[in-house]
Amino acid sequence: MARENDPLLTTQEVLEILGVTRNTFDKWRSSGRGPITYRLPNGKLRFKLSDVEEWFEGLALEDPETARRREARELLLKGKRLPLGLYGPPSQSQHIAQPP
Numbered sequence: 001m002a003r004e005n006d007p008l009l010t011t012q013e014v015l016e017i018l019g020v021t022r023n024t025f026d027k028w029r030s031s032g033r034g035p036i037t038y039r040l041p042n043g044k045l046r047f048k049l050s051d052v053e054e055w056f057e058g059l060a061l062e063d064p065e066t067a068r069r070r071e072a073r074e075l076l077l078k079g080k081r082l083p084l085g086l087y088g089p090p091s092q093s094q095h096i097a098q099p100p
Helices: 011-018 022-030 049-057 064-077
Strands: 045-048
Touching (some): 011 022, 011 045, 011 049
């Protein structure tokens, strides 16, 4: 989401923020996996800080526990029952003893 007076970053500033090389960043951009780019009339590239932040947030990976809690919450909000797998590993009482 663009902010009022959203600062424009140079490519070098974005590289420093992300901690990647120019070569890596250019590969991301050429494959369509980089942040939104603006080309100025003089040919220079600029990036809005909010666009870079939004793009970066979109790369976040959820750990399995967070994803499980999010899924459980969504099901509960829809009024659905939770599958046993979302509660975590089965307790000892859920194991059925097999005859020897």
